Amino acid sequence: QVQLQESGPGLVRPSGTLSLTCGVSGGSISTSDWWNWVRQTPGKGLEWIGEVYHSGSTNYNPSLESRVTISVDKSKNQFSLKLTSVTAADTAVYYCARLSSINRSLRGFDAWGQGTLVTVSS
Amino acid sequence: EVVLTQSPGTLSLSPGERATLSCRASQSVSSNYLAWYQQKPGQAPRLLIYGASSRATGIPDRFSGIGSRTDFTLTITRLEPEDFAVYYCQQYGTSPLTFGGGTKVEIK
Numbered sequence: 669q670v671q672l673q674e675s676g677p678g679l680v681r682p683s684g685t686l687s688l689t690c691g692v693s694g695g696s697i698s699t700s701d702w703w704n705w706v707r708q709t710p711g712k713g714l715e716w717i718g719e720v721y722h723s724g725s726t727n728y729n730p731s732l733e734s735r736v737t738i739s740v741d742k743s744k745n746q747f748s749l750k751l752t753s754v755t756a757a758d759t760a761v762y763y764c765a766r767l768s769s770i771n772r773s774l775r776g777f778d779a780w781g782q783g784t785l786v787t788v789s790s
Numbered sequence: 791e792v793v794l795t796q797s798p799g800t801l802s803l804s805p806g807e808r809a810t811l812s813c814r815a816s817q818s819v820s821s822n823y824l825a826w827y828q829q830k831p832g833q834a835p836r837l838l839i840y841g842a843s844s845r846a847t848g849i850p851d852r853f854s855g856i857g858s859r860t861d862f863t864l865t866i867t868r869l870e871p872e873d874f875a876v877y878y879c880q881q882y883g884t885s886p887l888t889f890g891g892g893t894k895v896e897i898k
Contacts, residue, residue, distance in 0.1 A: 713892060714878060714892075715889070716888065727886075729886040731886070767882060774882055775846075776823075776839075777825065778847075780834035
């Protein structure tokens with residue numbers, strides 16, 4: 669079964685860029701699924717950041733769209749998140765997750781990474 | 791965006807009791823794309839229910855979901871010790887995808 673694993677710096681300076689990668693193992697990223705980023709804070713709960721398809725098509729949360737880029741690297745079977753101009757409000761646990769699609773029917777986020785805490789601080 | 795409101799915020803129950811969790815949407819959930827997740831401390835959410843009423847792979851049949859349009863319910867028929875956790879609903883039919891604020895099921 670597919671497994672996801674986030675990687676990247678745990679500390680980012682204010683006004684800097686948060687960069688995370690999600691490695692996909694046990695399956696190909698080039699399927700009918702969508703690959704997502706979600707973050708979680710005590711104050712705002714679970715927040716969807718955006719998603720990417722293996723073709724490179726993306727959808728973003730309008731609340732973050734001006735600062736977010738999600739991309740896919742099929743050769744490495746991974747996808748990535750970049751969030752620019754970060755502030756303390758971007759401190760959160762970041763998860764990557766798969767939105768499963770079978771026979772054109774979406775079946776929820778059935779695979780998640782373990783999550784990685786990213787702290788924005790000087 | 792579709793706002794999901796979960797109630798109650800906290801449910802205090804004993805093992806063996808029935809838990810009923812509610813999720814109300816601010817507008818109709820497209821294609822009934824409503825999911826329920828369980829999250830324990832320090833862990834990622836785990837998919838329980840998708841499409842409002844379909845159990846995910848490996849989920850025990852004591853978990854069931856029902857609902858359509860704006861009103862959805864997750865029921866746990868007999869609480870096991872491992873079921874005490876936080877439960878979230880999510881709609882994934884309309885972008886931006888959104889989550890509810892969660893219901894904590896705690897031991898009474």
